[in-house]
Amino acid sequence: MNYHEGKHKFIQAWGTLGSSWGINKVMAQIHALLLISPKSLTTDDIMEELKISRGNANMNIHALMDWGIVEKELIVGERKDHYRAGKDIWELARQVSRERRKREIEPILKVLGKVQSVTGKSDEVKEFKTVTSDLKDFSSKIDGALDKFTRSDKNWFFKMLLKL
């Protein structure tokens, strides 16, 4: 397979995967592009590679920076901003976990905590409290494990995965 084809396949696949996990396709594609690029890229590079508008490129680059998985790199003597993605996959997974935990797990835990205060003793209320409580317990455990993971040492994590 030639490079051009492989690159295209990878960027497409990464975009599709992103979509099915609630991440905007172009955002995932820009990330894929930066991941495999040996040098940092400008907005114009990204626009051209992915055939997207300036506004779209700019917004998604910023979303990636908000997620903490892409950063600006200032190149001396160059006017344009350059962007690059970290190449360490474990670091990437850690950062994504950190963000999703903050953005999604914590809010749902908050709701599950609140609805525990529902009053009544009908079957419906009993079932509601049991299920939401179980859900809260489970989510808390996952939350704790993710917290541990995002703070853990790379080697420890890989050893643990293997031992699993």
Place this chain on the structure above:
Amino acid sequence: MNYHEGKHKFIQAWGTLGSSWGINKVMAQIHALLLISPKSLTTDDIMEELKISRGNANMNIHALMDWGIVEKELIVGERKDHYRAGKDIWELARQVSRERRKREIEPILKVLGKVQSVTGKSDEVKEFKTVTSDLKDFSSKIDGALDKFTRSDKNWFFKMLLKL
């Protein structure tokens, strides 16, 4: 908090969470509704509770059955089909993992395998092969861990989570 309000909050929150994980909002809401319901529900029950059309209800109920997290329950003497969701959260997580692994991780692993055959020795190609290879290694490890998880015993899993 009264039951009605709690129920509403929970269903809304579950729908929102679903959305940010690539799951259709109504699908997640139907699941939430069945989760907290002490008895199985008909399509009409679901339509009324969530104020959605018959077609919408039917399609999403079927999607939930395809995911293996909702099942039909035949009630003797009743014409209408009844549906129920399993109440065991661990079982739910296991089933969701199983499905996402099959639907999403396996396809990306396949692509990552294929693009490894890219030829050339430029910096770009080198970077491409390194990153996609790292990504494949990492994904395989996660895939393996998920496989283990979906086959494991509940108690073993909880003990492991705690030990973590």
Place this chain on the structure above:
DNA sequence: TTTTATTTTCAATAAATTTTGAAAATAAAG
């Protein structure tokens, strides 16, 4: 300061996804 390059914003537009509702298909009852 003025000019030029670059980035950011955002209203308008386009695209993708979801939802509806009614017709067709299926299944149970009479």
Place this chain on the structure above:
DNA sequence: CTTTATTTTCAAAATTTATTGAAAATAAAA
């Protein structure tokens, strides 16, 4: 077999989400 209830399908409509492109803002150079 005929009637009635229920489920399924799917084209059209509605809604949501993503994208464009150009104007405004910002930043660097002259």
